């Protein structure tokens with residue numbers, strides 16, 4: 466059986482051929498996808514595309530075994546060429562001369578093996594970054610506006626969620642804390658408390674799973690009594706340079722706890738260079754910066770703000786987040802972030818901003834991240850629950866499209882669910 470192996474999910478080794486001894490069994494998933502289950506592991510499968518399905522095979526096989534075929538060939542008896550086979554259309558099909566086409570793109574799509582061979586974009590669990598909401602409590606609290614998402618208890622639910630995600634090849638996580646009102650202030654000082662919720666959660670995760678990649682959010686909004694990403698002046702202006710000062714302390718505190726990638730999502734000017742210098746001054750040369758380069762003032766963040774109870778107390782975020790009408794402005798931000806030393810550039814939201822992802826992909830050599838935000842997630846979930854769309858197919862297509870537009874990694878609340886599908890474990 467000729468087969469093609471799709472890219473192996475991040476956590477798993479490589480199966481070289483379908484007859485290799487590494488796998489222990491084949492589980493059929495659909496008419497043309499098989500999963501090879503690796504030996505000695507409870508869930509280490511590989512998606513395999515079979516060369517053709519019975520339906521599409523028009524050549525009649527001799528029915529000989531491989532040994533008989535070999536013997537026949539050695540004896541000089543080769544199988545006849547396939548007979549010319551012209552399947553008929555239904556009665557009433559018009560009889561026409563074939564169009565004189567030099568190019569028929571459908572030729573490259575005619576079988577599963579050809580389609581798999583020419584697939585330009587792939588999706589793997591290693592592309593996903595899983596955003597996790599955490600809180601001080603013990604229970605996992607469901608988030609009303611985001612079905613399937615929870616505020617996880619940092620000592621219990623968080624560890625369990627990370628365990629399950631790792632099992633399907635997701636090794637990257639970004640943490641978002643729900644901070645009690647009593648700890649919020651106008652200057653957001655809890656953001657750089659070394660014993661705050663996020664640093665504690667990072668230390669715990671790194672102790673249990675030293676090999677995971679931990680991204681953090683750098684912004685004041687979860688800690689701000691005003692619900693803004695920066696310090697608010699008495700006239701309502703968000704103060705840039707003073708906020709950047711706080712963000713540097715926050716990033717250093719997260720790095721000290723063991724964060725791998727700090728991710729400023731605040732959209733203040735000059736914060737990338739300032740954070741880079743602050744990290745380096747403390748010896749954190751190896752800690753990366755993922756900059757929210759093109760973060761738009763979007764209504765798609767609604768469910769997230771409910772999850773963290775972080776709605777701005779007044780006004781909106783339009784003096785720092787970008788105008789959804791703007792395209793060229795994303796280049797201004799890109800040039801600044803590149804020059805200031807960002808390691809990864811992020812576009813947010815995702816699907817409504819595919820043109821911006823493509824713009825950054827084509828204008829920078831840095832890795833590009835896309836954030837499929839809460840509103841995008843909840844719309845797909847709601848459409849699925851109402852049976853208006855096929856949730857799983859729309860989920861996979863939306864993620865693939867973000868990759869096609871040029872995203873290397875995707876921050877998505879679907880990370881574990883999508884990775885489970887890629888690993889052949891549905892309904893996880």
Ligand code: PBG
Nearest residue numbers: 684686730765766769838839840
């Ligand atoms: C805030 C932050 C937001 C999100 C990530 N970080 C919300 C905002 O800017 O108000 C939104 C993520 C989502 O909607 O999924 N720094």
